[in-house]
Amino acid sequence: MNKNEYLKQRAALMEKSKNLLDSGKVDETNAAMAEVEALDSNFKENATAQANLAALGNNQPAILNAVNLEPINATKLTSAVTNIQNEEPRYDHVWAKSLLGNTLDQNEQAVFDKENQRFNADFSHSTVNTPTLIPNTVVAGIWKIAEEQYPLLADARKFAITGTLTINKHDGIVSGDAQWVDESATAEDEQNKFGTLVLKGFELNKVATITWKMKAMSEDDFISFIQQEIAERVGVALGVGVVRGTGVKQPTGVVTELLAETDTPQVINYTGQIKYTDTTNALSKIHSSFMAKAVIYANNSTIWTQLANIVDANGRPYFVPDTTAGGVGNMFGKIVKPEAGLLDGQVLIGDAADTLVVNTNQAMTVAMEDHVKGRTTDYGAYAIMDAGLLSSKGFVLLQAGGTTPPKE
Numbered sequence: 001m002n003k004n005e006y007l008k009q010r011a012a013l014m015e016k017s018k019n020l021l022d023s024g025k026v027d028e029t030n031a032a033m034a035e036v037e038a039l040d041s042n043f044k045e046n047a048t049a050q051a052n053l054a055a056l057g058n059n060q061p062a063i064l065n066a067v068n069l070e071p072i073n074a075t076k077l078t079s080a081v082t083n084i085q086n087e088e089p090r091y092d093h094v095w096a097k098s099l100l101g102n103t104l105d106q107n108e109q110a111v112f113d114k115e116n117q118r119f120n121a122d123f124s125h126s127t128v129n130t131p132t133l134i135p136n137t138v139v140a141g142i143w144k145i146a147e148e149q150y151p152l153l154a155d156a157r158k159f160a161i162t163g164t165l166t167i168n169k170h171d172g173i174v175s176g177d178a179q180w181v182d183e184s185a186t187a188e189d190e191q192n193k194f195g196t197l198v199l200k201g202f203e204l205n206k207v208a209t210i211t212w213k214m215k216a217m218s219e220d221d222f223i224s225f226i227q228q229e230i231a232e233r234v235g236v237a238l239g240v241g242v243v244r245g246t247g248v249k250q251p252t253g254v255v256t257e258l259l260a261e262t263d264t265p266q267v268i269n270y271t272g273q274i275k276y277t278d279t280t281n282a283l284s285k286i287h288s289s290f291m292a293k294a295v296i297y298a299n300n301s302t303i304w305t306q307l308a309n310i311v312d313a314n315g316r317p318y319f320v321p322d323t324t325a326g327g328v329g330n331m332f333g334k335i336v337k338p339e340a341g342l343l344d345g346q347v348l349i350g351d352a353a354d355t356l357v358v359n360t361n362q363a364m365t366v367a368m369e370d371h372v373k374g375r376t377t378d379y380g381a382y383a384i385m386d387a388g389l390l391s392s393k394g395f396v397l398l399q400a401g402g403t404t405p406p407k408e
Contacts, residue, residue: 006043010036091115092135096219099132099226099368099379134364134381141227142364146235151327151337152254152297153239155352156387159359165199167357169390199386201361202250206233212375226366230381234364242358242387243341243348251387253341254348254356258397267397274306274347274398276318282349282396283332290351290394296331297339297348303328307336307347350395358387 017032094108095115104112116133134142147154159165208229217225237250245253258266266285270278286294298307308319310331319336321329327337334349342348350356362384369378389395 006039010039013039092137092223093219095132095135095138096222096226099366100215100217100219100222101377132366134366138223138227139364141223142231142235145227145231146239149340150235150239150243151295152339152341152348152352152356153242153358155295156242156356156358157353159357160363161359161361163361164201165357165359165361165386167197167199167390169195169197197357197388197390199251199357199359199361199388201359201384201386204234204237204383204385205380206230206237207378207380209376209378212377215377226379226381229379230366234381234383238358238385238387240341242356243339244343245387251385252389253387254350254389254395255342255346255397257389258392258395261392266392266395267399269399269401271400274310276310276312278398279310279318279332282347282398285396286350287391287393290354290391293351293353294334294349294394295327295352296334296336297342297350298336298346299340299342299344300338301344302342302347303336303338306345307331345400347398348395349398352394355389355391355394356387357390358385360385 013032013036017029017036020029020032089108089111091111094104094111097108098104098112112132115135206229208226210225241251241253243253244255245251246256247253258264261267268278268282268285283291283294296307303319308317308321308329310318312318318331319329320331323329325335327335329336339348360383364381364383366379366381369380370376371378
């Protein structure tokens, strides 16, 4: 082995040791460190022998220190390993290790039981067919993937209230609003109209199946896999639900609620190409208190075939492509975001941050079930969630045709 090959191998092993250490893999780190030390020892012996042989051939003194090696700094690595051993294991890696069917050590089992104690009253301690709480970091990754396609869901107000969430809402003033009166006159009593938004929750479920051969994947790879699989189904279901859910076994979507109102005051119908006046008419329907945070939502097709083609009298488009603000462009001072939950021809404009509420009634869990014949394992994700509007005056729907939504 020449010096260049040695240095290349050593650098790779040092990088491997550091990566394993950062991942908290103690045993693997120690093994990698031993490989570096063995490589150093072997090269030292080889280099010294070659140097001595060369010196003898030239009648020169033996060269005992042929190479100056970069220190492995084993003390520093060992100290870091010791610190990791004394730290409490991270739940996301313990959770992944358990679902992959690997045995947990005493510390890992303690962390696993601690995080799942809220479910102990309802389910046994067995990790098979037993729901386990999905780590917050994994759930955050699931919703991040879903919210990239469904920005209306991303913009909504989020709650995590166990059971039924009831929020009082002010629907308006029937009579007795602030008024000017004569000195001797009595002002009318104010009569307010209040309503309630009740989010009881609907069951949301997704099953991902992997082969036993795939279960050889690392914990990090498993977390990435399960995030993507669950997000593609659970995320899609909730993303579509908050937009146009029917209210039967799923949330009532914003579009559904606007279309269900008497005389549909928050719906504007258009034919052909959306015109400038269609858009300004729609904007006028949003209550002034919600205009500052209003966003324009439409699917990708509608953005580029409709919104991007709205022009002024001189043929200049109102739509300005711009990705710096979190959407694909802006028009009329509002960000335009691509919303996959809307149908072709639908444009939803509104303030989701102040009017749309999403509640997680029961935290997301996952249960596993092995199938011996097929050598597969099912991972079933489960949550109870709901969504609803506090005020329909914060939204307006522009849609092609009549009051019936276009077909998908």
